[in-house]
Every structure is written in C-alpha cells, then in structure tokens.
Amino acid sequence: MGENCCGIRLFEAGGRSACGENALIRTNRAAARSRWRNWRMPSSAGFTLLELVVTLVVVGILAVVAIARLDTKEFDARGYFDQTQGMVRYAQKLAVARRGLIYVDFTGAFRICVTPNSATCSCSSPLTAPSGAIKPLPSGVTLGAGTAAFCFDSAGRPLLTTLAPMAGANTVTVTSAGVRTFLIEPETGYVH
Numbered sequence: 001m002g003e004n005c006c007g008i009r010l011f012e013a014g015g016r017s018a019c020g021e022n023a024l025i026r027t028n029r030a031a032a033r034s035r036w037r038n039w040r041m042p043s044s045a046g047f048t049l050l051e052l053v054v055t056l057v058v059v060g061i062l063a064v065v066a067i068a069r070l071d072t073k074e075f076d077a078r079g080y081f082d083q084t085q086g087m088v089r090y091a092q093k094l095a096v097a098r099r100g101l102i103y104v105d106f107t108g109a110f111r112i113c114v115t116p117n118s119a120t121c122s123c124s125s126p127l128t129a130p131s132g133a134i135k136p137l138p139s140g141v142t143l144g145a146g147t148a149a150f151c152f153d154s155a156g157r158p159l160l161t162t163l164a165p166m167a168g169a170n171t172v173t174v175t176s177a178g179v180r181t182f183l184i185e186p187e188t189g190y191v192h
Contacts, residue, residue, distance in 0.1 A: 076138035077176035089191045095152035106145040121151035121161045145172045156189040
C-alpha cells in the first residue's frame with residue numbers, strides 16, 4: 001500500500017493511482033536522497049582529536065609562561081604579615097587567659113615570650129604559634145614597629161618594657177614590594 005500524489009491511500013494491487021507511476025518514482029528518489037544526506041552528515045556533537053591536542057598544547061604553553069612569571073615574594077610577604085598580625089592577637093589573648101605579661105619583640109626575628117614574673121617585661125621562654133613554629137622572616141621582607149618590644153598585661157593592654165602604658169598606637173609594618181601595616185591600640189590592645 002502506498003499513497004498517491006494527493007495523500008490518499010492506495011488500495012490497488014500495483015500501488016498506482018491517477019497520478020501515475022511518476023509520483024512513486026519521485027517519492028522513492030526523495031526518500032533515497034534523504035537517507036543519503038543522513039548518512040553523509042552525521043551530527044557533530046564532540047571535538048576531533050586534533051582539536052583536543054591543539055588545545056592541550058596551547059594550554060601547556062600558557063601554563064609554562066605563567067609559572068615562569070610567578071613571583072612568590074609577594075605571597076611570602078603577605079603570609080608573613082598575616083602570621084605576625086595573628087600572633088600579636090594571640091599574644092594579647094594569651095596574656096588575658098594567663099593573667100600575666102606576654103612579651104612581644106619585633107627586633108631581629110619576631111618572637112613572643114612568657115615573662116618570668118609580673119615585675120619585668122623580658123623574654124624567658126619563647127612561645128610557638130598554635131599551628132607550630134613561627135615562620136622566619138622571608139628574604140626581601142623587612143619588619144618594623146614604632147615600639148619594637150612591649151608586653152601585653154592581664155587586661156590585654158600593651159605596655160612598654162618599663163611597664164608604663166603606651167602613649168599612642170603602635171604601628172607594625174611589613175615591607176617588601178608593597179607596605180602592609182597594622183595597629184595596636186594603646187588602651188585596649190586591639191590589633192587591626
């Protein structure tokens with residue numbers, strides 16, 4: 001059974017209609033062309049192997065160039081700044097928790113110490129960071145402070161080594177290519 005050129009079903013034995021044999025030939029040719037197009041043009045839903053290889057080569061070249069230009073000096077300086085600021089906050093909280101003096105020293109290498117008694121502000125036993133040892137000063141980075149050595153008292157206030165209160169905020173500076181500073185407030189010991 002087939003359809004004639006008008007779309008009406010054919011019930012004749014040969015499948016011919018009033019439109020003639022030409023309608024069947026045209027229909028068969030159109031179906032054959034349709035199958036040929038579908039066979040010749042598969043859907044392109046992915047990448048070719050050549051495209052993937054070229055992309056990986058370009059990404060590899062860019063990665064090599066980017067890594068060569070990456071300078072870790074600024075990352076080291078930022079890490080040291082963050083650690084120093086965090087350790088000063090830790091020293092203040094430790095002084096309040098222990099109800100005693102905690103010595104902070106920025107001369108040479110940065111260090112935090114427990115003082116032997118409440119009458120002197122000096123270093124007797126250095127402390128380590130809660131996560132381990134304090135990182136050494138990276139090369140090319142300098143550390144400076146308005147008051148290089150001081151103590152936090154049991155109320156968390158910064159005191160000079162003579163145990164006199166600080167007159168103004170203590171500015172701590174970490175310098176490499178850029179300058180980063182944080183302050184230690186005189187009355188509260190707030191580190192920011």
